[in-house]
Amino acid sequence: MELLLWALSFFIDLALMASTFYQLVILTDLEADYINIYDTASRINRIVIPEFIVQGVLCAVFLITWHWFMFLMTVPLACYHVMLFLKRQHLFDVTEAFRFLSAEKKFRMIKLGFYLAVFAIITFRLALSVFNFLSDAEDAVHLF
Amino acid sequence: MGTENPGRQQFPARPAATPFAAPPQNVMPFSSSGPLVRSESSGFRSTLPAGHQPMMPPSMHMDGSQVSGFRSPPIARFNDPSVPSPPTSSVPATVGPFQRFPTPPFRSTAQVPLSHAPPVGQPLAQPPAPSVSFRTQPQIPLVPMGSPPQSLNSAPPNMNVPYSSPDSTVPAPRPNFQSSFPGHIRLQSNADSQAPPIQSPFSAHQGGYAPAPLPSSSPFLAHPGGYVPPPPVLAPMGLQSRDQMQHFGSGPPIGSIQGLMEDFSSLSIGSVPGSIDPGIDPKALPRPLEGDVEPKLLAEMYPMNCDPRYLRLTTSAIPNSQSLAARWHLPLGAIVCPLAEAPDGDEVPVVNFASTGIIRCRRCRTYVNPFITFTDSGRKWRCSICSLLNDVPGEYFSHLDATGRRLDLDQRPELTKGSVEFVAPTEYMMRPPMPPVYFFLIDVSISAVRSGMIEVVAQTIRSCLDKLPGFPRTQIGFATFDSAIHFYNMKSSLTQPQMMVVSDLDDIFVPLPDDLLVNLSESRNVVETFLDSLPSMFQDNMNVESAFGPALKAAFMVMSQLGGKLLIFQNTLPSLGVGRLKLRVDDLRVYGTDKEHMLRLPEDPFYKQMAAELTKNQISLNAYAFSEKYTDIASLGALAKYTGGQVYYYPSFQSATHGEKLRHELSRDLTRETAWEAVMRIRCGKGVRFTSYHGNFMLRSTDLMALPAVDCDKAYAAQLSLEDTLLTTQTVYFQVALLYTASCGERRIRVHTAAAPVVADLGEMYRQADSGAIVSLLSRLAIEKTLSHKLEDARNSLQLRIVKALKEYRNLYAVQHRLGGRMIYPESLKFLPLYGLAICRSKPLRGGYADAPLDECCSAGYTMMSLPVKKLLKLLYPRLVRLDEYLLKASTQADIKDLEKTLPLAAENLDARGLYLYDDGFRFILWFGRALSPDVAMNLLGADFAAELSKVNLYEHDNEMSRKLMRIIKNFRDSDHSYYQLCHLVRQGEQPRESFLLLSYLLEDQMGGANGYVNWFLQIHRQVQQNA
Secondary structure, eight states: OOOHHHHHHHHHHHHHHHHHHHHHHHHHHOOOOOOOOHHHHHHHHHHHHHHHHHHHHHHHHHTTTTTTHHHHHHHHHHHHHHHHHHTTTSSSEEEEEEHHHHHHHHHHHHHHHHHHHHHHHHHHHHHHHHHHHHHHHHHHHHHH | GGOOOTTGSSOOEEEHGGGGGGGGGHHHHHHHHHHHHOOOOHHHHHHHHHHHHHTTHHHHHHHHIIIIIISTTOOOOOTTTOOOOOHHSSOOOHHHHHOOOHHHHHHHHHHHHHOOOOOSGGGGGGGGHHHHHHHGGGGGGGOOOSSSHHHHHHHOOOOOOOOTTOOOOOSHHHHHHHHHHHHHHHHHTTTOOOTTTTTTHHHHGGGGGSTTTTHHHHHHHHSSTOOOOOOSSSSGGGGGHHHHHHHHHHHHHHHHHHHHHEEEEEEESSTTTTSSSSOGGGGHHHHOTTTTOOOOHHHHOTTOOOOOOEEEEEEESSSSSSHHHHHHHHHOOOETTTOOOTTTTOOOOOEOOOOGGOOTTTTOBBBBOOOOOOEGGGGGGEEETTTTTTEEEEGGOOOTTSHHHTTGGGGGGTOSSSSEEEEOOOGGGGGSSOOOEEEEEOOOHHHHHHHHHHHHHHHHHHHHHHGGTTTTTTTEEEESSSSSEEEOOOOOOOOSSSEEEEEEOOOOOSSTTTTTTTTTTHHHHHHHHHHHHHHHTTTTTOOOOOOHHHHHHHHHHHHHOOOOOEEEEEEEEEOTTOOOOOOOOTTTTGSSSSTGGGGSSSSSHHOOOOOHHHHHTTTTEEEEESSOOOOOOOHHHHHTTTTTTTEEEOOOOHHHHHHHHHHHHHHHHHOOOOOEEEEEEEEOTTTTEEEEEEEESHHHETTEEEEEEETOOEEEEEEEEEOOOOOOOSEEEEEEEEEEOTSSOEEEEEEEEEEEEEOOHHHHHTTTTTTTHHHHHHHHHHHHHHSSSSSHHHHHHHHHHHHHHHHHHHHHHHHHHTTEEEEEEEEGTTTTHHHHHHHHSSSGGGGGTTTTTTTHHHHHHHHHHOOOOHHHHHSSSSSEEEEEHHHHSSOOOGGGGGGGGOOSSSSGGOOOOOOEEEEOOSSSEEEEESSSOOOHHHEEEEEGGOOOGGOOOOOSSSSSSHHHHHHHHHHHTOOOOOOOOOOOOEETTTTHHHHHHHGGGGGTTTBBBBBOHHHHHHHHHHHTTTOO
């Protein structure tokens, strides 16, 4: 059970990291004028909501499985996402893109760092649970 | 030498002279000899630099006192000339050579040529190395020019005056300086003006510290080798007698004080005799009564720069480092008005390179401009911006003459003029150039019908059909909407337009997509029939709904293939379909909270998305709004803002009163020369970068402004920032390039190029500041701030910025001069505090709900974001003139000049016996004093003179006085065609109209919570002095 949870959160977090990194790359490209601003906006805006949902799910999973520490760690970002959504500032604004470009980049940079930290913990817990699982299995073998 | 050769000017004299600095032994022998013949050597030192680079010593001095002045108090303020080190260290490296220059071995040679030097160029005959510095040598004489006795005589009185002035609170000496100041500036501003006679007595006794050249020192430095014409006189060099030199040595104190005093203007605050107020004389406050004055200095320094009407820098002296830029607390940037109307005879020349192709720098893509230099006998040219050597295409080749000028220079406007227009070949087209397209989206709901708007619009469009630009390619189309959308098929084969109604608002489709937008010349008859019948078609319409959003989408679909101009006429709040808006102003509690700014932003993201789509498809939207109720201009205006359009707002429109204004402005909008599907980019030299842009447009990439339509009434602002490294060049070049499709179908590039000197000295930046551009940029920044913060925050940050700037300036001078109770400000920025107040009291920044309806604030905000400098300044500090005297005088046209006497905007200037005209460029207010002779009123208003003036329209009556008044009004209107000034009449004491119309706009008076000018000035002064 534990193993399944950590494996799941491992992949979710990986996906989150990938999406954030992708957005960051697009923004950097925009800055360097490799990509059209309209494409930037449509590409980023397409994945913003899925990302928010997945992040919320991750947070909820931790709550349901009673992992207090992990939940408390992910909940501030989830709240921030909800706040952005309610203020309708979650989407990338085409018209004022360049004014907020650096802020958007910074936000995603921080998010990426955060996901990385979470990722490290999850990987550790995953490894731990794999180890536990394996040693349990061995123990079980020994019992026989 | 370089005087007549524009190209050469860029090769500065200074670097060439540097080799001199290298041999340190040059210095040593000299300083060792110093003590021996102290008087002589010191005298020599002080003059010789003056001789070789007459501007040097003052600048060195200035640098000493300004830059290091406060950091190291014991700076050699009037440094004994024999102690060269302290100032030198604070001076830009390049100055060094000149100071060290006087080496014994050279001295002899130096003096010889000096004394016999013929006016020009002669020094070239001297040993090659010194020749460069010799170029300026002819200017030397200005120092010793004055005959010795004269100088001795004039010295003592001068000494006294400056000494007493800085401290004494008696304002008496001040006028002296102020009055003398402009004169000096003018003289010095021509970098070439040598020793004007007036200065000679001065300079004679002040020697190297002559104050006169001081202001011009840096321009000169920054512009080495530029305009250094032969000096008027040379011979007196021989007069350099030893005692005179000594006199130089002893004289300097006066010189420097004098010089610095001339750098700034000041205003006594505290103990002005005979003043009741807390110590300020309201009459002495600076006021821009002559309107905007463009800075002349830069244009004189670089005569090939484009005209300031196209490009104005906030300061013509670009700082050379980030730290210096940070100390200049005002915005650093430019206001660009690429298509500004040029007076007849000064039009931008059109250049067609045809087969050669447009000549641009390989690397930075800069267009060919007057500042490039040709080398390698004309086969290569060096880019002025990135200094890359480019090949000259064969067809463009021309031989150079002896001075390096191209022989065909007179036939090449692109090499002699700062503004040119290139005809762009097909590489500059993404698609065939579009025809001018006009699409009208007209609200026909009940309120629009009742106000008479439809009728005026239809008539105006019909009358403009002949004048629409781009005949015969012009295309036109119409749609109207209430709760449904009506399209009109205007195919040329029809005799009558066909109307098609689409009422499914959720799933918009366009019937007959090809025939809704038709060629005007082919379908002329149908269009005319339509316009004639439009007002009557809907006169019984009782529909109150407005499906604006869906109609906008439909119009977008019709136009998306071509792009063009979309004019929307909106009379109610959009209430149906996508983009419907709600009445946001109901909730008064929002004002003053953190959510207040949301009211000034578009409510529905639909509007921003739509604006982005419109821009992408080269559609520019102009919004005309008419309602007396809330129509959410904040949302509608966003459409115009991001598409390079404009907002016209006529609150409570009634065709009887506002019809003329709408008619004029709509026809101006339709007929002015327009540039279509344009993009604009500003390039600038290495080390500087444009980082933020402000105005009505959308950025397509970091530095590319997308402008679906541009015209002469639009200006754009950009802010500069410096990169980490020190700027090493002496000049920075700016190039604005606007690529557009002209109405005639030609693709063109309009290029404006300008150069500005780089300086290392903050005082110079202030001296060369352009308050018009600064105010324009500040107002845009302040308005943008209101979109994310409270109004109060926006006002405070503006005030803080002004205070910081003045404080920094004060720090430059106040310490040495003990100017305690005075307000000091640079001459160039004397109106800054006043304009700051005006911005704070302008509609977009003024108080909250009680002051002005939200819609008016928003529309004023959108308008001010695109106004060119001159119009903005007029809006901020309008013109107030007294008319009755002129009207009563029995004379004619000749003395219309009397009316140019503009009055300060204070109620105390309104005489009850007078008739006044207030003109802010958008409206006129005619103020009738209570005690104005009834004859005048009767003559002007006819039978209505006793009626309530809100209901009276001004028109011409059959008498001389009325004709005269109408002539004046027409005259005033002719000075600016971009808006039509409707004349409002108001009588003194007619409340609340008087305060609403006029009194609250007299910005020198205190009004409600807002400061008056005197208070504001004192407040700024106090803040400047705090921990100064």
